[in-house]
Amino acid sequence: MRDGKDWIVNGQKIWTSYAREAAWGLLITRTDPTVAKHRGLTMFFLDMHSPGVEVRPIRQMNNEASFNEVFFTDVRIPDTQRLGAPGQGWEVALTTLMNERATLAGQVDTGFDELLGFCERLETGANHRAIDDARVRSRLAQFAIRDSGLRFTAFRSISALSRGERPGPENSIGKLVSAAMEQEMAQFALDLEGEAGLLTDPALAPDRARYQSILLRSPSMRIAGGSDEILRNIIAERVLGLPADIRADKDIAFEDIPTAATARRG
Template sequence: MDFNDSPEEAAYRKAAQDWLAANAPKAHVGGDPEGGDSLAASKAWQAKKAAAGYACITWPKEWGGAGGTPIQHVIFGQEEAKHPIPPNPFQIGLGMCVPTVMTFADDETKKRFVGPALRGEEIWCQLFSEPSGGSDVAGSRTKAVRAPDGSGDWLISGQKVWTTGAQFSDFGIVICRTNPDVPKHKGLTMFWLDMRSPGVEVKPIHQMSGGSGFNEVFFTEVRVKDSQRLGAEGDGWKVSLVTLMNERLAVGGATGASWENFLEAARATPGLDGAAAIKDAALRDKLADWYVQAEGLKHTRNRTMTALSRGQTPGPESSIGKIVSALQLQDLSNTAVEMMDQYGIINDPELASLSGMFHGSLMFVPGLRIAGGTDEILKNIIAERVLGLPGDIRVDKDIPFKDMPTGR
């Protein structure tokens, strides 16, 4: 494992640093992608990066990318994070949806969508999760049937939920049940669709954090052309695996309050005996655990970076980062709010410790433990694909979907 940049990587990092110093925003603009000013700032920053070859660095040049290496993508991301850049509403589209379109769509479709998405002109969302399915993508009940007029078009009806950014997305990819007479993994088909199509209704979900990043999306006989199909009819599960593999890397680890932030707050918060809370032995034990976890995560990411720098593909070990970091963030944030005692109920950014950072993380992290696969799904991935343990028992594997038992 080599943590140092090669000469070529060091030169690329210096070029990225220089460009960011000259072009990156000097102050944050908003924090919610739904806000008009914030969304405009995000689109302007994405367009500027695209023009300079720093958007989708690994994509081929013919599709607007830089034809660069994965390690260059990592290096630019590290340097960009040091600047007050606007929110990134393009992560799902460029990290999951558009790569799926690039893999399975025809050339005309790719030419229509790849460039505008890369430049930040259009935003995409991923329509997978459902109320009765959750992380079981193959359990999709949203159906697509052929239109009765003989046109070859499809009519989509059903519901998706927890769809991030649907309220400001222009397009989406959706997994649908097209054949209920075969086992659940074999009767799915993927489509792309215009989110402004007749019959699409988006309802934002108000979260306890105060935001509305997730949505319910309802489909009532939404008409899509057969040319909007991604992959062969019935091959939706194979297509979705491409999306999900990209999702594991795009979601990554948790972002929010860190052990360093907790240490700072513990030094400034009085404990029960009047001394600083950091003097409490139980808190110090927790802090030590979080530090060790953070170091382990850092070196796990370094392993991924080393694989990328060697031209290798990171394995399913990336699932480890999300499980550990999300659980750590939840424990850390909860402990911090409890440490502040009665002051822990104050979440006004102007009055709360560290501008309410712990409150924001505490309210956000339950959703993070679901996004990109629940803890249980990711633990199965690690058990089966990393540790080589026997696969989980799947009693519904060979049952036609229409015959699967449902709750009353």
């Protein structure tokens, strides 16, 4: 809601990464419910210590709390902290997301080199290391191929940025592949370790259940920055040029979109 030179924001946002540590945050809000859902959004940047901002950590399976839920109660944001024009928030959000996915996919270190070293160290029998097994080497070769593909894809993206170009939808490919690869490598390492992969005592397990922690964290990476399903839709529509999903509410004003509450009243 606009109030003079300020905007007053009420609502909540879930799965905000590192909100407890952040000094500033990006906030996309609905400022006009009378237009279609993608046209009535406005983006702001705000001080996370503003009155009315409450951050609650969300404890994850690996006992970390990098995700948070943020509540906004009559938070005043100066109009000078608006990004883009009112109602232009969707365009600003798309640019932000493409840069985020480029960053996630551009993390050249996939963890493959660490996995290779782990397989060279891990003893699976008398005078036998995991890497001595042909099946292990075959699986590592598959990971190496994907790792190489991700690296060169990231280099192309970095080169485009160096030319002043904006990240495009093709960065969704790198993010989609790298998130799944992290999960698969962690599961592979745990399968090799067996029950020892659960131990956290450094005297018994030098890796201290590292791959268990990565595996428990990995589902979040397949959601953060766009879920696998969203990324596949983006690749299909904007990279491959396939027909878009049918969206019955695409041109309906946000306030007129049927909800469970209106269905009950009807």
